[in-house]
Amino acid sequence: MKITMRVAGDVTILDMIGNMKSPADLEDFSGAVNAELDQNHLKLLLNFKDVGFVNSSGLGRLVLAAKKIGDKSGHLKVVNLAPDLDELFTFTRLKEKIGVFKAEDEALRSFQ
Amino acid sequence: MPVIGGLHRTLKGKAALFILLLSVIGLGTLAAMFLRTQREMLAEFEAERMQIVEHFVVGTLKPVMLTGHADLMSGIMASLHSAPGVQSLAIVRTNGIEAFTDDATMKKVNDRLGENRFSRILKEPVQIVPAGDPMLKRAVESGKSDFVRRDVAGDGTVTSLMYPIANEEPCHACHGDDHKVRGVLVATFGLSASEAGTLQSMFWFSGIAFVLLLLTAALTYLFIVRIMAGRVSNIVDQVNRIVEEDRFDKRIVIDADDEVGQLAISFNHFISSVEIYRIEEGREKERLEQTVFERTRELREKNDFIESDLKLARRIQQNLMPEKFPTPPEADFHAAYLPCLHIGGDYYDVFEMPNRHVGVFMADASGHGSSAALLVSIVKAIVSTAGKDISSPSYVVQIINNTLAKLTPDDSFVTLFYGVINLANGKMSYSLAGHPPPMVYNRDSGELQYLQTNGSLVGVFDFDRFEDSEYIFQHGDRLLVFTDGLVEAMGEDGKMFGRERLAELFKDARYERPDAMTRHLLDSLASYTGGAALADDVTLLVVDYKKG
Structure with a gap:
């Protein structure tokens, strides 16, 4: 998957394009997140606007990222989930572990 | 070879002829231009000489004429007449008769001077220029010199000059002071026909000699080219043989220590480089083949390991699944399981529990292969030992969670449904953790609902x-109850099978027996995916409750 980074204040936004299912997808995702953690960027917002599918392995990587940032007292949040993914986050109850927002400005405000 | 041979033939044949013709034409043109230039130079030379002689003659005669000594004048005239390029020279009176030769003029001068200055000249008057000659007339009337140039045979040029001599102040003693033209110097300068012919012959000879010299040089050049081309062609033939026979260990014979020999030496250096390169290439190829062989072996070993791993995972998973379900009168149970190519981590079970309770369990481990199979093995072990507690399914789930959280990597997890059904009253306690919500459809009411x-x-x-x-x-x-492999199966259009489609099929098959219904669902799934391999395990578990 393709991931590009942009900054809004002290929040790092990762715009993700593609699926999170193949080993290469997972490496791309983990690589991008770890690069931000290495620079001590602990407020991460994942933009799922162009993400189509997340399988169980992808979900595992996402949970792992959330745990890593949580261990450093940081925050991982997601925005723009497609209906299928929103349903996945609901029944896995990940919404209780990871902040999920419908709009980017709303998500950015939540970091303050 | 064709190209080189062509060059050689061209040098020997058409090109040689072309060069020869080009040389003759070029050299002929050069010779003509040379002769033309020589002729123009000759004409200029003659004109310049005429001017020099004119100035010399006039400059010499004038002062002597003023002295009035006719004998001295006559001697100087004779002397000037023999000067180079002077063909004729005379001073005439305005009527064209040669001066100093008539008594009338002598007497007139002697009378004017009052003394017998000039004795009688013993010479008959000579008409040098015909009386009334237009050129003479113009010279006398205008007082300006005039000349006419004419060509003579043998490319010579002759110039006739008429130079009027005015009556100047020092002459007044003899000739009065009328300042009129008193006489005219008539002279003819130029080369004689024989001199011009000799000079022209000399020019022609020089031109022909020049052309012959150039022709000789051209022929010599062609001869050398032919010899050199033959030697170069020989080198090319040797190179071609080396290439054709693939014998880069051979070398070209060096026949002389000149430029062609140096060319052969250069070729030999090149052939040596090729030979070294080919030897290195052969070694590199061997190294590559060896590397490919080793990598292939490693790949085969890894593949064998993966195959073995998959077989192990498949065996573990098959052993996990129950061979048969309980058959109480209050409920029917049926399950279907479709493993994906990579072996997923699905697991299900239906087992009897104390006090007419039945446990219904389904788990789906993240990932694939032996790691997923290992996860569900742990789950099954825990369920087998702790799962007999009918009071709280979540208690069992709690144990599973705490165990896996300690034992497995942070990105590994299990989703599960664990329901404990009291067959006597139909009450089901359940724990639904991260798992797709199971559906309940009531045939009688037509109501569909999802467990929370x-x-x-x-x-x-x-x-x-x-x-x-x-x-x-x-x-x-x-x-x-189902795993996400069912609703997330991809159709040919790239869209997921989806919960809504499943719900519709579930409702449509409400009157079918559980086994027929699961078959119906799986047939629909296969039709939807177009028979493509599944990306994840698909598990279905149906419970029909009959009492209430």
Whole structure:
């Protein structure tokens, strides 16, 4: 998957394009997140606007990222989930572990 | 070879002829231009000489004429007449008769001077220029010199000059002071026909000699080219043989220590380089083949390991699945399982519990292969030992969570459904952790509902809290528990099978027996995916509750 980074204040936004299912997808995702953690960027917002599918392995990587940032007292949040993914986050109850927002400005405000 | 041979033939044949013709034409043109230039130079030379002689003659005669000594004048005239390029020279009176030769003029001068200055000249008057000659007339009347140039045979040029001599002040003693033209110097300059012919012959000879010299040089050049081309062609033939026979160990014969020999030496250096390169290339090829062989062996070994791993995972998973289900009168149970190519981590079980309770269990481990199979093995072990507690399914889920959180990597987890059904009253306590919500459809009422999730992913978060929920079965209820492999299966259009499609099929098959219904669902799935390999395990578990 393709991931590009942009900054809004002290929040790092990762715009993700593609699926999170193949080993290469997972490496791309983990690589991008770890690069931000290495620079001590602990407020991460994942933009799922162009993400189509997340399988169980992808979900595992996402949970792992959330745990890593949580261990450093940081925050991982997601925005723009497609209906299928929103349903996945609901029944896995990940919404209780990871902040999920419908709009980017709303998500950015939540970091303050 | 064709190209080189062509060059050689061209040098020997058409090109040689072309060069020869070009040389002759070029050299002929050069010779003509040379002769033309020579002729123009000759004409200029003659004109210049005429001017020099004119100035010399006039400059010499004038002062002597003023002295009035005719004998001295006559001697100087004779002397000037023999000067180079002077063909004729005379001073005439205005009527064209040669001066100093008539008594009338002598007497007139002697009378004017009052003395017998000039004795009688013993010479008959000579008409040098015909009386009334136009050129003479113009010279006398205008007082300006005039000349006419004419060509003579043999490319010579002759110039006739008429130079009027005015009556100047020092002459007044003899000739009065009228300042009129008193006489005219008539002279002819130029080369004679024989001199011009000799000079022209000399020019022609020089031109022909020049052309012959150039022709000789051209022929010599062609001869050398032919010899050199032959030697170069020989070198090319040797190179071609080396290439054709693939014998880069051979070398070209060096026949002389000149430029062609140097060319052969250069070729030999090149051939040596090729030979060294080919030897290195052969060694590199051997190294590559060896590397490919080793990598292939490693790949085969790894592939064998993976195959073995998959076989192990498949065996583990097959051993996990129950061979048969309980058959109480209150409920029918049926399950279907479709493993994907890579072996997923699905697991299900239906087992009897104390006091007419039945446990219904389904788990789906993240990932694939032996790691997923290992996860569900742990789950099954825990369920087998702790799962007989009918009071709280969430208690069992809690144990599974705490165990997996300690034992497995942070990105591994299990989703699960664990329901404990009291067959006597239809009450079901269940824990639904991170798992797709099961559906319950009532045949009689036509109502479809989903069980509510009450827990997150299992095995990720330490000491996460899991809860129990309750559902009371009604008569005609059918419960469908499934893994995400079913709803996330991709169709040919790239879209997922989806929960709504499943729900519709589930409702449509409400009057079919559980086994027929699961077959119906799986047939629909296969049709939807176009028979493509599944990306994840698909598991279905149906519970038909008959009492209520």
